[in-house]
Amino acid sequence: MAETIYSIGIDAGTSTSQTVLSSFLLENHGGYFSVPQVAFAERQVLWQSEIHETPLRSAEEIDAPALRALVAADIAAAQPYLNGHPISTGAVIITGETARKSNADAVLKELSGFAGDFVAATAGPDLESELAGRGSGAAERSKTHKTTVVNFDIGGGTTNVAVFRKGELVGVTCFDIGGRHIRFDSENRIIYMSATVRRLIKAHTLRVEEGKTAAEETLKRIAHAMTDVLFMQEDAYRTKGAAQLSAPVKALLETDAEITFSGGVADCIYNNKSNPYLYGDFGVFLGQAIRESRLFGKQTVKPRETIRATVTGAGMYSVTLSGSTIGYADASVFPLKNLPVFTVTPEKEELLWSGKGADELGAAFAGFLAQNDTDNAVLYLEGKANPGYMELDRLARSVAQVFAHAIRKELPRIVVFFHDIAKAAGQLLRRYMENGDSARKGKVVALDRIRVDARNYLDIGRPLMGGLAVPVVVKTLLLG
DSSP, rough: OOOEEEEEEEEOOEEEEEEEEEEEEEOOOOOOOOOOEEEEEEEEEEEOOOOOEEOETTTTTTTTTHHHHHHHHHHHGGGGGGOOOOOOEEEEEEOGGGGGTHHHHHHHHHTTTTTTTTOEEOHHHHHHHHHHHHHHHHHHHHHHHHHEEEEEEEEEEEEHHHHHHETTTEEEESSSOTTEEEEEESSSSSEEHHHHHHHHHHTTOOOOTSSSSSOHHHHHHHHHHHHHGGGGGHHHHHOOOOOOOOOOHHTTTTTTTTEESSTTTTHHHHSSOOTTTTTTTTTTHHHHHTTTTTTTTBBBOOOOOOOHHHHHHHHSSSOOOSSOEEEOOOGGGGGEEEEEEEEEHHHHHHHHTTTOOOHHHHHHHHHHHHHHHHHTOOOOOOOOOSSOOOHHHHHHHHHHHHHHSSSSSTTTTEEEEEHHHHHHHHHHHTSSSGGGGGGHHTTEEHHHHHHHTTTEEEEEEEBBBBGGOOEEEEOOOOOO
C-alpha cells in the first residue's frame, strides 16, 4: 500500500525568499498480520522557484503584499508539476532577521493560506537550524558516512548551526551573524549597520559611519571579528574547561568532524568573489573571513544544497508522521493548527499512571490555556513501553479527568505520547469521557511516536494511507 503526497516549502529570509515543491512517497512496511508501519519511502524535489529578494518596507517591516504576490506567482508556476493533485502539507518559515520584523506575525497569517488546509507557519532558530542541516544534505552525509557533520547555515541575519552524528540531530545553536548586517549603496557607501556590528565597531575602536565609505581593510577587520564570535565558546572550553558546552562546539573539537556551509553566504565561502560589494551587502567580506578562519580546512565539505538549504528542508523535512497505532473516531476534527503543547513532567505523569494528581494537573492545564490565550492545547506525556491493561486504564481515567477541568465539550481532546500506546490509550480515554457523552467520545485524538517539548506547537493534518497515519509538523513560533 502506497500513497504520494505533495508539499510546499516557503522560506522568507532576511535577504531572499524562495519556494520549493516536493513529493513524498508513503509506504506501509507492516505485513498483513503485523502492526502497520507507515514511513517515507522517497522524497523528491519537483520544482524550485527563482531566488527573490525579500521585499521590505523599511528595516523594521516586511512588505507583506509584495511578498504575498511573489509567493502567489511561485505557486502558480508550480501547478504543472502537481498534475492536478492537491498540496497536502508544507511549511511557511520566516527566518533570520525577518522573524524579528514588527509585522512578521501578520505575514505568517497571510502566507499560511496558500496551500489549502495544512501549511505550517514556522519560525525560530532551533527548527531553522535543523531544517537547513537536513535540506543541505549534512544529515544524510552524516548518516551515510557514519560520522559527525556540523552545518553552518549563514544567511543575511543569522548563522544557524546544526550537528548531526550518524544521521541523528544532537545539537543546534544560533549566532547573530550574517551578510546583511552591513548594506551598501551603489557608491559603496554604508546605508545600514546592525546593532551587532555597532557593538563590534565599538569594541574594536574602529571608525565607521553610515552615509560614508569605509576602508576595505576596516570592513575585513569587522568580518574577522564577527567570525571570531563563532569560536568564543570553543576558546573558553580549551582554556577553562567550561562545563556547559553546547553540542555544536563539542562537535567542533572532534578531530574527525566534518564542516559544511549552507545559506546565501556559503557561495562567498566556496567561491572567491573579485568584487566585495557584489551583492550590496557584507556577505562577500564575511564569506572571505570564514574561508580564512580555522573553520575552513581539510574537514570542510561542500553540501548538496547551499542557498536553497532552508527552503528545501522546509518543503521536505518539516513534516513527520505519527505512529501507526493512533486513535481517533472522527476524521472531521482534522486539520488542527497551532496547538501549544502542555508537557507533563515525569513526576506528575507517574501520579497519573497511579490514578492520582488529575485534579491538580487539570487546574494547571486550565491555567496554561489561559496564559496562552487559547481554548485548546496538546497534552503531552512520555508514556511507557508495554504497559499493562490496568496501568493504561488508570492513566486513561486520570487523563479524562485532566481534560474535564480545561477543555470545552465541543473541542477535541488531543493527547500525544512518545511511546507507542496511543491506540489503546485513546480507546480507553473515550470510555471515560464525562457522562458517557458520545459527542465527546468522538473527539478524542491520541497520537504517538512524536517527541515535543514545552516550547513547541503542533499542526496535525488530515489522515493518510486510509487513516493509518497523520502528518504532523512540530514547530516553534518565536517572533520578535
